[in-house]
Amino acid sequence: MTRTYLVTGAASGIGRATADLLRARGHAVIGADMADGDITADLSTADGRTELAARARELTGGRLDAVVACAGVAHFDPVTIGVNHFGAVATLEGLRPLLAAGTDPRALVVGSVDSVHPTDPAIVDAALAGDEEAAVTASRAAVDRGEGHLVYSSSKAAVSRWIRRAAVTGDWAGAGIPLNAVAPGVVVTPMTRPMLDDPGMRELVERSVPMPLHGHARPERIAPLIAWLTSPENTHVTGQVVFADGGAEAVLRGDRTW
Ligand SMILES: NC(=O)c1ccc[n+]([C@@H]2O[C@H](COP(=O)([O-])OP(=O)(O)OC[C@H]3O[C@@H](n4cnc5c(N)ncnc54)[C@H](O)[C@@H]3O)[C@@H](O)[C@H]2O)c1
Structure with missing residues (x-):
């Protein structure tokens, strides 16, 4: 059955690999990105988020089957909390009415194994409270004290916790919409290529994200999991952060979680 998907970040990396796989399987994919897509929208801004929902409604006639x-x-900058948490939540919330009109609707956000690394509670708490101004202020403070790396881990922890809270509510589970996250380890994309090409940075990455199974992934290895979680076959997986990380989360957290 042909489905209609909307994928943000579809111009590059994991988003592009996902859009390519879905199209190869015969589905219609609306790609959204900063500059290159069926929808052009900057998801760090309120205007961009509004534009995404409005254009998606125009292009689909108000019906979508899945959103990725x-x-x-991953900048050491407040924009990272703006895109990774507030942009993702706005995407999911803004398109939820279109999903509600779709067939076997599904939703997914791409998180990260970085969400299990140290985070900044001030950023995470503000994000989960929906207070973007406070989250940006806390992110700027982290950058100013030399802890800019915490903005990324905090953004991914916040959005992962948000999906767990939202997934079981009437808006999502009650409307029959599974909502999950996929949390990759290190994936070789334009986001990570500069770090992986630098020997010192690469060693740091390998120490902080150990991947005993198959090592660093190509984006094409993550796309099938996203495709399955957003397919009609997934009827009962919801509120989950599914790690696709070559074992990194199991190494880092051991049996403290299960
Ligand atoms: N590459 C990795 O190792 C890795 C690991 C874990 C999670 N992730 C996550 O996977 C997702 C995709 O990352 P990737 O590695 O494919 O990176 P990428 O840089 O190849 O692709 C990211 C895409 O997002 C788009 N984007 C960025 N800011 C935007 C904005 N404000 N509005 C609209 N679009 C915007 C970019 O233009 C780009 O096309 C990200 O959420 C990233 O945090 C990546």
């Missing part, structure tokens, strides 16, 4: 919120950045 993949757009993200």
Whole structure:
């Protein structure tokens, strides 16, 4: 059965690999991105988020079968909480009415194994409270004190916790919409290529994200999991952060979680 998907961050990396796989399987994919897509929208801004929902409604006639919120950045900058948490939540919430009119609707956000690394509670708490101004202020403070790396881990922890809270509510589970996250380890994309090409940075990455199974992934290895979680076959997986990380989360957290 042909389905209509909307994928953000579809111009590059994991989003592009996901859009390519879905199209190869015969589905219609609306790609959204900053500059290159069926929908051009900057998801770090309120206007961009409004534009995404409005254009999606125009292009689909108000019916979508699945949404993949993949757009993200890893800058040591407040924009990272803006895109990775608030942009993703706005994507999912803004398109939820279109999903409610779709067939076997599904939603997914791309998180990260980085969500299990240390985070900044001030950023995470503000994000989960829906207070973007406070989250940006806390992110700027982290950058100013030399802990800019915490903005990324905090953004991914916040959005992962948000999906767990939202997935079981009437808006999502009650409307028959599974809502999950896929949390990759290190994937070789334009986001990570500069780090992986630098020997010192690469060693740091390998120490902080150990991947005993198959090592660093190509984006094409993550796309099938996203495709399954957003397919009609997934009827009962919801509120889950599914790690696709070559074992990194199991190494880092051991049996403290299960
Ligand atoms: N590459 C990795 O190792 C890795 C690991 C874990 C999670 N992730 C996550 O996977 C997702 C995709 O990352 P990737 O590695 O494919 O990176 P990428 O840089 O190849 O692709 C990210 C895409 O998001 C788009 N984007 C960025 N900011 C945007 C904005 N403000 N509005 C709209 N679109 C915007 C970019 O233009 C780009 O096309 C991100 O959420 C990232 O955090 C990546």
